[in-house]
Amino acid sequence: xxxxxxxxxxxxxxxxxxxxxxxxxxxxxxxxxxxxxxxxxxxxxxxxxxxxxxxxxxxxxxxxxxxxxxxxxxxxxxxxxxxxxxxxxxxxxxxxxxxxxxxxxxxxxxxxxxxxxxxxxxxxxxxxxxxxxxxxxxxxxxxxxxxxxxxxxxxxxxxxxxxxxxxxxxxxxxxxxxxxxxxxxxxxxxxxxxxxxxxxxxxxxxxxxxxxxxxxxxxxxxxxxxxxxxxxxxxxxxxxxxxxxxxxxxxxxxxxxxxxxxxxxxxxxxxx
Amino acid sequence: xxxxxxxxxxxxxxxxxxxxxxxxxxxxxxxxxxxxxxxxxxxxxxxxxxxxxxxxxxxxxxxxxxxxxxxxxxxxxxxxxxxxxxxxxxxxxxxxxxxxxxxxxxxxxxxxxxxxxxxxxxxxxxxxxxxxxxxxxxxxxxxxxxxxxxxxxxxxxxxxxxxxxxxxxxxxxxxxxxxxxxxxxxxxxxxxxxxxxxxxxxxxxxxxxxxxxxxxxxxxxxxxxxxxxxxxxxxxxxxxxxxxxxxxxxxxxxxxxxxxxxxxxxxxxxxx
Numbered sequence: 114x115x116x117x118x119x120x121x122x123x124x125x126x127x128x129x130x131x132x133x134x135x136x137x138x139x140x141x142x143x144x145x146x147x148x149x150x151x152x153x154x155x156x157x158x159x160x161x162x163x164x165x166x167x168x169x170x171x172x173x174x175x176x177x178x179x180x181x182x183x184x185x186x187x188x189x190x191x192x193x194x195x196x197x198x199x200x201x202x203x204x205x206x207x208x209x210x211x212x213x214x215x216x217x218x219x220x221x222x223x224x225x226x227x228x229x230x231x232x233x234x235x236x237x238x239x240x241x242x243x244x245x246x247x248x249x250x251x252x253x254x255x256x257x258x259x260x261x262x263x264x265x266x267x268x269x270x271x272x273x274x275x276x277x278x279x280x281x282x283x284x285x286x287x288x289x290x291x292x293x294x295x296x297x298x299x300x301x302x303x304x305x306x307x308x309x310x311x312x313x314x315x316x317x318x319x320x321x322x323x324x325x326x327x328x329x330x331x332x333x334x335x336x337x338x339x340x341x342x343x344x345x346x347x348x349x350x351x352x353x354x355x356x357x358x359x360x361x362x363x364x365x366x367x368x369x370x371x372x373x374x375x376x377x378x379x380x381x382x383x384x385x
Numbered sequence: 386x387x388x389x390x391x392x393x394x395x396x397x398x399x400x401x402x403x404x405x406x407x408x409x410x411x412x413x414x415x416x417x418x419x420x421x422x423x424x425x426x427x428x429x430x431x432x433x434x435x436x437x438x439x440x441x442x443x444x445x446x447x448x449x450x451x452x453x454x455x456x457x458x459x460x461x462x463x464x465x466x467x468x469x470x471x472x473x474x475x476x477x478x479x480x481x482x483x484x485x486x487x488x489x490x491x492x493x494x495x496x497x498x499x500x501x502x503x504x505x506x507x508x509x510x511x512x513x514x515x516x517x518x519x520x521x522x523x524x525x526x527x528x529x530x531x532x533x534x535x536x537x538x539x540x541x542x543x544x545x546x547x548x549x550x551x552x553x554x555x556x557x558x559x560x561x562x563x564x565x566x567x568x569x570x571x572x573x574x575x576x577x578x579x580x581x582x583x584x585x586x587x588x589x590x591x592x593x594x595x596x597x598x599x600x601x602x603x604x605x606x607x608x609x610x611x612x613x614x615x616x617x618x619x620x621x622x623x624x625x626x627x628x629x630x631x632x633x634x635x636x637x638x639x640x641x642x643x644x645x646x647x648x649x650x651x652x653x654x655x656x657x
Contacts, residue, residue: 228506229506230505230507231506233504233505234500234501234503234504234541235502237504237541237545238541241532241539241545242539245532259552259553260513266518267513267517267518268510269506269509269510269513269549272553273548273549273552274549276545276548276549277541277546277548279548280531280545280548281531281532281541281542281544
């Protein structure tokens with residue numbers, strides 16, 4: 114097995130829960146920075162812009178540059194621009210700034226994220242009609258997560274609404290967030306690293322672990338966030354390691370396998 | 386092939402479009418009544434009670450008794466009562482009277498129909514939490530149609546929202562409306578007829594034709610309502626006959642094959 118040069122990290126459930134850093138995660142991030150590993154934060158958060166995420170992390174004590182945060186929204190925007198598409202944006206209001214400046218008149222594509230209360234019948238029907246009336250119009254999904262945990266309990270994420278539009282139209286969504294291989298490739302391209310010399314750390318057995326492994330990375334599951342004990346016996350996915358939290362991942366798994374120790378950290382010099 | 390004793394008929398798109406009878410359909414119904422065939426109307430309309438449907442048909446000139454109308458809502462109510470379930474009703478307000486009198490406190494089941502504007506994020510999340518928090522709580526769907534045509538264009542039906550909750554929870558919905566075999570069996574039981582001596586007439590290649598054939602009936606597709614030319618080359622379903630409309634179905638297909646002519650029409654004497 115190759116040594117590790119780059120580390121991809123999920124944010125919510127690994128570094129923090131909401132606005133509170135998880136115990137040991139600030140120390141773990143400092144250790145990782147000092148080790149010289151290439152770092153990217155790869156998140157399916159679809160209610161906040163990249164700038165919001167950087168600010169929120171800074172308030173908790175994590176110093177992260179904007180180009181170190183990889184989101185499904187960023188990937189979707191690149192895809193829209195590359196194909197000259199005019200999207201109908203069925204996304205959370207908080208994410209709108211990440212799509213500012215794109216033409217959205219007479220839409221010929223649908224972008225769907227975690228729109229929350231924005232998932233009205235009216236809005237879903239508008240998206241449906243674009244897809245059914247214009248054969249070939251793509252359905253671009255920032256994520257297909259089933260649900261997430263909030264203070265009041267589990268709540269529906271974007272995935273069920275992606276499934277609804279797929280069922281109604283017969284159109285298969287293009288996922289730009291995790292677990293799509295593309296987002297992992299984007300992160301590694303920015304670091305100049307290969308999948309074999311990279312590892313993903315996450316709390317979601319499907320998006321983080323299975324997705325990263327399909328992209329050729331190793332993957333470490335942490336027992337924080339949305340982790341459930343049944344994840345350790347998942348029928349289709351076996352993490353390369355399972356540890357209690359991000360600190361244990363860094364100390365017990367990453368640091369012993371690091372190829373670069375306080376040398377040139379890959380990719381950290383270049384903004385995207 | 387056995388002779389025909391009983392005829393099941395879809396309403397919208399076969400007898401009428403909205404409040405307007407289709408050309409020849411009133412005459413066709415008179416001919417069918419006079420022939421002595423057993424008759425049931427089998428509909429996935431989920432915005433109106435059975436009483437509403439009878440009134441709407443009467444206003445167009447169709448004389449139909451309430452017990453002759455078979456709906457997914459009726460089947461769902463029987464199922465809830467048989468299992469002592471307390472439903473969360475994610476259905477159209479117009480359908481609520483069909484569920485009047487059922488206990489709905491601390492729900493342990495979800496009933497989903499075409500709730501239209503009632504499909505808010507909040508309502509879907511409430512349904513989701515019942516299913517995810519109470520393993521074994523059933524998801525009962527009155528229908529799983531993908532979309533329907535209204536004046537402003539195609540619109541999302543119940544099916545996409547059923548798919549959303551199935552994706553979110555991993556629970557498989559029990560469909561009580563077409564194309565479920567149960568609703569066809571319910572109609573035939575009421576008529577005392579076997580599938581082999583019965584025929585379904587409908588405009589929906591999946592719900593009406595494939596569903597009835599799976600239940601063992603013959604099925605006639607009409608070229609009205611939601612019919613599309615591509616239905617005649619459906620990869621998985623071949624109707625027993627395809628005719629221009631309900632009148633042609635009665636004159637060209639049903640009447641020549643009728644076993645009972647102006648004798649005791651099966652099932653018409655007994656209310657359910």
